[in-house]
Amino acid sequence: MGSALFRGGIHPPDKKELSADKPITEARPPQRVVIPLSQHLGAPCKSIVAIDQKVKKGEMVGEAGGFVSAPVHASVSGKVIAIGEFPNAMGRIIMSVVIENDMKEEWAILRDSPDYMKLPPDELKEKIKEAGIVGMGGAAFPTLVKLSPPKEKPIDTVILNGSECEPYLTGDYRLMLEKPVEILEGLKILMKVLGVTRGFVGIEDNKPLAVKAMKEAAEGQAGIEVCGLPTKYPQGAEKMLIKSITGREVPPKALPMDVRVVVQNIGTSFAVYEAARYGKPLIDRVVTVTGDGVREPKNLLVKIGTLVSHLIEECGGLKDEALKVISGGPMMGFAISALDVPVTKGTSGIVALTEGEIAHAGDFSPCIRCGRCIDACPMGLMPSMLSVYAEKGFYEGAKEYNLFDCFECGSCAFVCPSKRPIVQLIRVAKSQVKP
Amino acid sequence: MEITKRPLIVSVSPHIKSEETTSRIMWSVSASLLPAMVMSAYFFGPRALFTVGLCIAASVLSEYLFQTALKKKITVNDGSAFLTGLLLGMNLPPSVPFYIPVIGSFVAVIITKQIFGGLGFNIFNPALIGRAFLLISFPRLMTIWTEPSAAFIALDARTTATPLGILKEEGQARLIELFGDKLHLYAQLLIGHRAGSLGETSAIALLIGAAFLLYRGYITWHIPLSFLGTSALIAWVFGAQGALFAGDPVLHLLSGGMILGAFFMATDYVTSPSVKNGQIIFGIGCGFLTMLIRLKGGFPEGVMFAILIMNCFAPLIDRGFKSKIFGLKKK
Incomplete structure (x- = not known):
């Protein structure tokens, strides 16, 4: 495996050393959370709460607005204090529910299932749907849709994307070190839902410890293979990953399901496990707060809706040299202009860059056709x-x-x-x- | 909450970029020509440095004045005018009068590059157009070759013919006779102790520079190898009079501007194809045309015209050899 590497690609400085050794810690609970009703690709949610309503942690506050959609849930317990338009990290204005945290961490009643692997696929799918799980690598495509391929497109392989090829980001890496068993359980659930017997975890070989941890966890698990992949950006792009692991090329305009593959992110797989096992909706995620512009880089477990400013403060604040703050990784993330925007299900990292790290946008010259x-x-x-x-x-x-x-x-x-x-x-x- | 002192920059991804810049490439290519320039100064004396220096100064000044006059952004720091001047100088005979470099630089930088829109928009290699213009306008001055001497007294050096000139006029046997024996001829060609343009003679010095460029990834093997390979093949098959498969490819590769052209001129980004398969076609075309001119044409040397002719085809080649789209089945 990994012999059919894709052509092209680059080797940017990965800068993962800034945060790679920082274990995941829980971010301080925020005073309030801003939960956008659209955190995914597809139809926005409809709010099902009213102002002043009390909500519990894990309670649904926005129901899915269609098939390609995913519900959103309260990430804290407290009171709804506003429902209105707020900016998100991409600079769009999104209908959002603002909840004031009462700091009581009162959970809604969750459907616990210790024997989750015995549940029929449809029931597991229902749990994933109710948990509002979306792809957590950045694009935030509703997971349920990927798990519901049309009949004429059979799936034979599930791939977990552990390549985390974006420089700086280490959230998936830490998760693989700290929760390898749970991640693989998530993979098995995904495989069961899709009726597939072949599962892969693809990890770039610049993360040997993660490869080792996942291999150990996968030992003796039928049908699951952990592959170390050559480090090359964008190894984690769906089409590239599929090519590297299975040798199959997704044709132009086609989807992974057209080559019988479903790809899911590491964080997503973990969320799938938590949803199936504990009935826990997707209300928190690992966010790497890093970059030379931030004082103390960290890997934080963050409640969805926490403002970026809150996280940066928790990491010691920005250095004076910080010139650019990015939601996501530096290759494909979004530069944000104001820090009072919420972390959403797709926010993999917050990267503060200094002058030395930034590409200057203003000054460019004609193409010299260097190829x-x-x-x-x-x-x-x-x-x-x-x-x-x-x-x-x-x-x-x-x-x-x-x-x-x-x-x-x-x-x-x-x-x-x-x-x-x-x-x-x-x-x-x-x-x-x-x- | 005020936690940023200055406004944050917002721009489209990617937010990090490689350290490679156009000017770094240009200056690196210029630096890679240093060994050849040292050899040039050694064999052709201080006059070589003067001529090349004049080309560089005139090129940079031409670009500066043109951009100033047209109120354009001054880009002389990007090193491309410097490199054009350097290459032009290295393509001139050792004994040209001072106005030759000036005229050549003007044609190279202003007519060939700036009029077309500046760096990136020129169709032809500027230094080669400069040289072609001079060759056609001053055919006699541009074909006076002085004998190399390592004595730094090149001002009154004797004139002679280039190895390719002798090859064309008097044949291979005479050329070998002049240099003693075949091995000695090869050695002299390799080291650069022969008549020719200022920077083209020392194959070994040029190859050192080329190795540096290959190592740094500034050029790839595609154009030089296909250029030299095609030339060598044709030289071997058709190079000898009266018999097939009896030519001397080594002699052809090491003489004239072959090495300089294949590694430093044909590989010019702007005027060569940017797709790798296309570059191979481009190199084959250069090799074919060079040998066609050398063996059948009126000039002893064909590298310059070969590259210029292939320059015309570069955009067309790029169109025909589009890179393979991921996932698209080959027909």
Whole structure:
């Protein structure tokens, strides 16, 4: 396994040493949480609480707004003090429920199932649905949808994505060290739901301890294989991971299910276990708060809805040199302008970068056709041509160069010696033409 | 809550970038030509440094004045004008009068590069257009070759013919005779003790620079190897008069501007294809045209015209050899 490595990719400095040795600790409970009703790809939730209503920890506050959606729950016990529009980390304004924490940590009644592995797949699926689980790697795609492939698309493999190829982030790494058994239980639940006998955990080999921990946990478990994968960004991109582990290539415009594979994130698998075993909804997650711009990098277990400012404060605050704060990793995350935005189900990290670490956005020069981006593109595209077409406004031309196969991993812009904002130009082009 | 002292920067991902910059590449390529320049100064004397220095100064100044006049951003610090001047100088004969470098630099930087929009937009290799312009405009001055001497008294050096010139006019036997024996000829070509353009003669010094560029990843093997491989093959098959498969590929590779052209000129990013498969086609084309000119054309040397002709095809080659899209089945 791992012999069919994808082409392209880059080796950015991973900077994981800042937080890799910090065990996961629980973040201090916040005074209030802001729970956006849309934390996932798909239809937003509908609020089912009213202002002044008392809610318990784990109680549903927003019900799923459709099939491609996931309910949201209170992450603290307390009182709903506002339902209104608040900014999220991506700069969008989202309907959110604000709950004041009464610090009592009173749980809603959860459906405990010690014998969860004996439950029929449909019941397990129901638990995952009720828990509001979404992909926790960043894209936040509702897990239930991935677990409900159409009949004509059989699945034969589940892959857990432990590559955590984004620089700086160490949340999945810590989780694999600290909760390997639970993660594998989550994988087994996923396999059962999908009726699959083959499960893989793919981990980049720059994390030997995680590979070891997961291998030990997987010992004697039928059908489960832990694979160390070569370290290369974006190893953790779904299509790249599938290629590295199974040798299958997801065709353009197709989904992993088209090559009979479902990929889930490490954190997601852990959440699936917690949902199946304890009936616990997805109300907290591991967030790496790191970067040279933050005083004490940490891996924190954070209640969904906690404000970024609260976490940064807990990590000793920002250094004076901090110039950019990112929600997610530095390759694909979002720069945030104000720190009073909530952590959501998809927030894998908060990275504060200093001047030395930042790519300057303003100053770029013309493409010199060096071809570095072409060599780096894991999708086999020609980012140089895409960026030139987009820059000149020839969006249809960009389409001919397979514009919509780009998933914006940023490898091209990372290697570009002219510092061209290639991803930005590609996104402009995507917004201007129909796929 | 005020926990940031300054406003945070917001921009689109990725938020980190490699340290590689265009100017670092340009300066590194310039630095890689240093061994060849040292050898040039050794064989052709201080005059070599003067000529090359003049090319560099004129190139940088041309770019500066042009950009100032047109109120454009001054980009002389990116090193590309410097490199163009350096390469032009290395492609000139040792004894050219001072106005030759000036005119050549003007043509290279302003006509070939800036008029087309500056770095990244030129179709042709600027230094080679500069040289081609000079060769056509001053055919006599551009073909006076002085004999190399290691004595630093090159100002009144004797004129002679280049190995390729002798090969063309008098044949291979005469060339070997002039150098004593075949092994000695190879050795002299390798070390650079022969007539030729200022920076092209020392194959070994050029190869040291090329190795540095390959090691640093500034160039890849695709263009040089296909260029040299094709040339060697053609030289071997058709290089000898009257018989097939009797030519001398080593002689062809080590003479003229082959090494300089294959590693430092044909690999120019802007004017060569950016897709690897396309680069191989580009290199094969360069090799084919070079040997066609050397064996059948009117000029003894064909590297310059070969690269310039292939420059025209670079965009077309890129179109034809689009990279393979992930997941797309090959037809």
